[in-house]
Amino acid sequence: MPRASRGPTVTEIKILLIGSGAFALPAFNAVHADPNFDIVAVVSAAPRAAGRSGEPQSTPVAEWARGEGLDLLETGRLRDAATLETLMQLGAVVGLLADFGQIVPGALIDALPGGILNLHPSLLPKFRGASPIPATILAGDRETGVSTILMDVGLDTGPLLNVQRYALKGDEQSPALEAHLAELASEEILTTIARHLKGELNPTPQSPDGVSLTKRLTRADGLIDSTFTADDAYRAWRAYRPWPGVWVSVAPALERLILDEVGEPRRDVQVEAGHFVLHEGALMLGLQDGALPLLQVTPTGGRRMGGAELVRGRPELLAPHARISA
Amino acid sequence: MSVKPILLLGDPRLRMPGQPVESFGKLLHSLIEDLVHTMRAAPGVGLAAPQLGEPLNVAVVEAKGRTYELVNPRIVRDKGDITDLEGCLSIPGYVADISRRERVWVEAQDRHGRQYKFSEHGFLARAVQHELDHLKGKLYIDYLDSLDELIAVNDDEEIDEDPESPAAKRRKRAARVAGAHSH
Numbered sequence: 001m002p003r004a005s006r007g008p009t010v011t012e013i014k015i016l017l018i019g020s021g022a023f024a025l026p027a028f029n030a031v032h033a034d035p036n037f038d039i040v041a042v043v044s045a046a047p048r049a050a051g052r053s054g055e056p057q058s059t060p061v062a063e064w065a066r067g068e069g070l071d072l073l074e075t076g077r078l079r080d081a082a083t084l085e086t087l088m089q090l091g092a093v094v095g096l097l098a099d100f101g102q103i104v105p106g107a108l109i110d111a112l113p114g115g116i117l118n119l120h121p122s123l124l125p126k127f128r129g130a131s132p133i134p135a136t137i138l139a140g141d142r143e144t145g146v147s148t149i150l151m152d153v154g155l156d157t158g159p160l161l162n163v164q165r166y167a168l169k170g171d172e173q174s175p176a177l178e179a180h181l182a183e184l185a186s187e188e189i190l191t192t193i194a195r196h197l198k199g200e201l202n203p204t205p206q207s208p209d210g211v212s213l214t215k216r217l218t219r220a221d222g223l224i225d226s227t228f229t230a231d232d233a234y235r236a237w238r239a240y241r242p243w244p245g246v247w248v249s250v251a252p253a254l255e256r257l258i259l260d261e262v263g264e265p266r267r268d269v270q271v272e273a274g275h276f277v278l279h280e281g282a283l284m285l286g287l288q289d290g291a292l293p294l295l296q297v298t299p300t301g302g303r304r305m306g307g308a309e310l311v312r313g314r315p316e317l318l319a320p321h322a323r324i325s326a
Numbered sequence: 327m328s329v330k331p332i333l334l335l336g337d338p339r340l341r342m343p344g345q346p347v348e349s350f351g352k353l354l355h356s357l358i359e360d361l362v363h364t365m366r367a368a369p370g371v372g373l374a375a376p377q378l379g380e381p382l383n384v385a386v387v388e389a390k391g392r393t394y395e396l397v398n399p400r401i402v403r404d405k406g407d408i409t410d411l412e413g414c415l416s417i418p419g420y421v422a423d424i425s426r427r428e429r430v431w432v433e434a435q436d437r438h439g440r441q442y443k444f445s446e447h448g449f450l451a452r453a454v455q456h457e458l459d460h461l462k463g464k465l466y467i468d469y470l471d472s473l474d475e476l477i478a479v480n481d482d483e484e485i486d487e488d489p490e491s492p493a494a495k496r497r498k499r500a501a502r503v504a505g506a507h508s509h
Contacts, residue, residue, distance in 0.1 A: 012403075033443040035403035035431035067390075069429070069447035 012038040013197065016092035016112065020045040020059040021099035023178050026186035027119055028061065031096060032068060034190055039070050040090040045101060046076040061099075079105050087111075094197060096189070097151065101130065106153045114197050116151040117161065119189065121181040123147060125206040128156035129214040133174050133181070137239035142168055144177075146185045148192050150203050155213070159203035162192045173238045222246045226274030226326045230265035230290030237262050248285065248324040253316060255300045259285075263293030274323035276311065283307025285324070329367040330360050330378045335417045335465070337379075344376055344383040344461040347397050350439040354384065358395050358437050361386045370415045372453040372509040374460030377416050385457035389450050399434035399458055401427075408448070412456060412466050413479070413508040420476045424466050426452045456509040 015037050017028050031037045042065035047056035058066070058074070065072040075083050084107060094114030097104065109116050122132035124147040136144045145165040149158040164184050168177075195201050222244040224233045237246045237259060247258045263282075271277040271286030276294075278284075283306075284291040294307035299314075311317050333340050347354060357380055365373035365386055374385035385396045406428030413421040429447040432454060436442060446454055456466060467473065 032445050033431070035433075035443070035445075038405075068445070 012036060013094065013193070014038045014040050014090070014092045015193070016040055016043065016087065016090065016095040016116075017061075017065075018043040018095055018097040018104065018116070019061045019100050021101070022060040023121060023182045023185075024061050024098035024100075024119070025064055026182045027096065027098055027189045028064065030186040030190055031193075032070070036194075037190075040092045041071040041073055041087065043073045043075065043078065043087065043100075046074045076102075078102050078108070084108055094193060095151075096193065098185070104151060109151055109153070114193075117189075117193060117196065118149050118151045118156070118158065119185045120147045120149060120156055121145075121178065121185075123163065123165070124149060124156060124160065125208075125211040127212055127214050130216040131214040133178050134217065134239040135212075135214040136168070137172055137174060137177065138235055140170070140235060142170070144168060144181070146181050148185075148189070149206075150196075157206065159205045161196055161201050161203055162188060164188060171238070174241050217244050219244045219247075224248050224259070224287075224324070226287065226324050228287050230267075230287040230292050233285075233287055233292050234262060234265050250317065250322060250324050253314070253322060257300070257310075258298040259292075259294055259296075260298055260304055261296035263295055265290040265292055267291075274326065275320075276317050276322065278308065278311060278318065281308055283311055328360060329364045332364060332368065332373070332377050332415050333379055335414075335467075337416075339379045339381065340376055340416055340460075340465065341463040342376060342381045343463045344374070344381055346383050347435070350397075350435075350437060354382075354397070355437050357382065357384055358386060358397075362388070362393070365415075368415050368508065370508040371449075372457045373415060374457045374509075376460050376463070383461050385461060387450065387453045387457055389453060392450065394434070394444070394454070395436050396432070396454070396457065397435040397437065397439075399432055399454070399461070401430045401455070401458060402433050402443075403431040405429040408452075410449075410452060411477070412452065414456070414466055415508045417465065417467065418508075419479055421479055422466065422470055422475050422477060424452075424469055426455050430454055453509055460509075 044062040050057040088111040095116035098119040148162040152158040269291040283294045298304045371389045372387040375382045404427035408428040409425045412424045
């Protein structure tokens, strides 16, 4: 068989990639593009039913791995003995984990000589856990960043190998902030791994002060009631995009009204907290200390529409007795 | 930018190695535009500057929704072997089974001179290797032991043979992929 000539060879670092969400992709891509790394496998969460169809959907990382022709292991249970055995036999010297969402057994961490590096989008020990980016926006912080830690068996408790800081303007929404932090992470991850493997980095224990933990978000977290200030509601809307989204309940008329697009709070519009008003043709929701313009909304069982269109179909929302839950 | 004629086998300019690109200005940009438009019009999945008679280290590859502008490209690492049919826009009407690396790691510059790296596998890796050969004045037929290994893919040609014969099956498979596999 005719053969084309061979290229030069490179010393390779065998690496195991572990991740599910899109936050992992820029860093994983950087590793993938670099000839000094050999990706022995990509581990990702098993496909889950999603969307209206309920069809099982692969994670963004699984999609990526398939597209790049990498060995992919989709699992809902990394603890499974057979799965662990398989992974440990791949000969990886180090692991890189980002946005995975499952507990990693200590046995796997111990099996890799260089351990597992974890990219976490907050300035640890602040905002450990599942939803650091929404928590950052909700808190109104002026600064966030990406922490690269050496995993231990705790939840985001391992020592720090690298900290990258990112200044916040105060108008960020979760998807864009996640993308910025993911890019930031990808810029230094290759250097961090290489230096860590050479023993040039001193893993620094996380400070015992300022620890906070974030939890997995549910639809219930997005409920806005009439005790919110307009600023808090606006911040929640920026934080909870695209999931879980923010919504109000106008029972019994409307079980749930999802606020898809809102505008900046208006202090010049006078409306009692909890009530709706049409102001210059735009629908506003009165909250403590201001009104929130409702640009695009989705009522229970309905389609997404403009705020003004909603009240044309349901004028009762403007009646004096109609108000959102307190 | 326009669709340019593609040089055919026999033209000595196909055998001239490409020169390194040092200037990343308008001339380079219009060459890349010409390569992309000519490749798409052919249609093909890749085209190298020497195929338009420009002896420069510039090529484009486009498949599976990805477009690579390859200026001064280098394969810095490869892995695995895979054999598949391959065609060339400079050798129309033929394909041949060629063994290439299954995965390649590439360092290249874009039209602005910015360095970038990527890794590709399978079909796109094959296309990249094919184009980089063009930049060395090399064609896929150079890997063949004999030109008998070439498979004709001219569909309007009447061939009198048993449709179940291995040769006929090979020809059928070749005709099916020829359109999509030319570089």
